Amino acid sequence: MMAQPWTGGAGVGTWIQSPNPEACEAAAGAGYDFCIIDMEHGTFGWDTTVHLVRATQALGSAAIVRVLGGDQRTLQKALDLGVDGVLVPKVEIAQQAADMVAACRFPGKGIRGACGTTRTSVHGIHDFQSVIKRGNALHIWGLIESGPGVQNVDAILAAGLTGVVLGPFDLAFSLGFEGDTGRPEVWDSQQRVLKAAKSAGCDCVVSLGGTEPAALEAEMKTWRAAGAETVTVPSDRAMLTAAYSRGLKTCRAAFSA
Structure with a gap:
């Protein structure tokens, strides 16, 4: 239970935005290295999040929770669920990142609260050394999705994060392009990160955007040429609606033939 098969580096993940553990099981069962359980844009709270984490981990994928903010209390709540990592949105300055890291590390390295009977220790069945070991292996990610975040990325990374996630859609808004991720300025900013x-x-x-195989392949070729090793395909919502739309279009076309 709660093994961490993916520890970073080359990997493929996806986003879970629906309150359905079966979506996590489908992604993990298909072989995705990690699922980002999206509390920011998903339609669920903490009571559902723990079930999404369980479903993800049960089939061998790492469970990363995108929380609503990087404060100590919010991160503590996520960590006590036994997650494999956390993702904080809109990280823009080094102090935000430093506070995140401190909240995820136990005293001596940070300010994380200790409790021996959370899900992280299988409710106290495992000794606390296992919790400490697991905590030291956490993915602590910041979402870089604004101009200030891009400008300050070197200092943000130096604060101790284990990784960053590109947020092209919000970045395109932040740069004044109303979500147009195809602008060269958006590409250049992501390359800098x-x-x-x-x-x-x-x-x-x-963060890849294509839901069609050809589009994903084209994006992958572009990003691999740029040196990217870790990617996410679009969310369960996006992939499901795209598949439904393709199926309907195919059937309608057959009726019209």
Whole structure:
């Protein structure tokens, strides 16, 4: 229970935004290295999140929870669920990152609260050394999705994060392009983050946008050429609605033939 098969580096993940553990099971069962359980844009709270974490981990994928903020109490709640990592949105300055890292580390390295009977220790069945070991292996990620985040990325990474995630859609809004992720300025900004992360020895998770195989393949070729190693395909919502739309279009076309 709660093994951590993926520890960083080359990997493929996805986003879970629906309150359905079966979506996590489908992704993990298909072989995705990690699932980002999205509390920011998903339609669920803590009571459902723990079931999504369980479903993800049960089939061997790492469970990363995107929390609503990087404060100590919020991160403590996520960590006590026994997650494999946390993702904090809109990280823009080094102090935010430093506070996140401190909240995820036990005293001596941080301010994380200790309790011997949380899910992290299988409710006290495992000794606390296992919790400490697990805590030292956490993915602590910041979402870089604004101009200030890009400008400050070197200092953000130096604060101790294990990785960053690219947020191209919000970044395109932040740069004044109303979500147009195809603008060269958005690409250049993402490249800056990727290069900074590689230089710092940290993961950089690229968020792919295509739901069609050809589009995903084209994006992968572009990002691999740029040096990316870790990517996510779109969310369960996006993939499901795209598949439903393709199925309907195919059937309608057959009726019209």
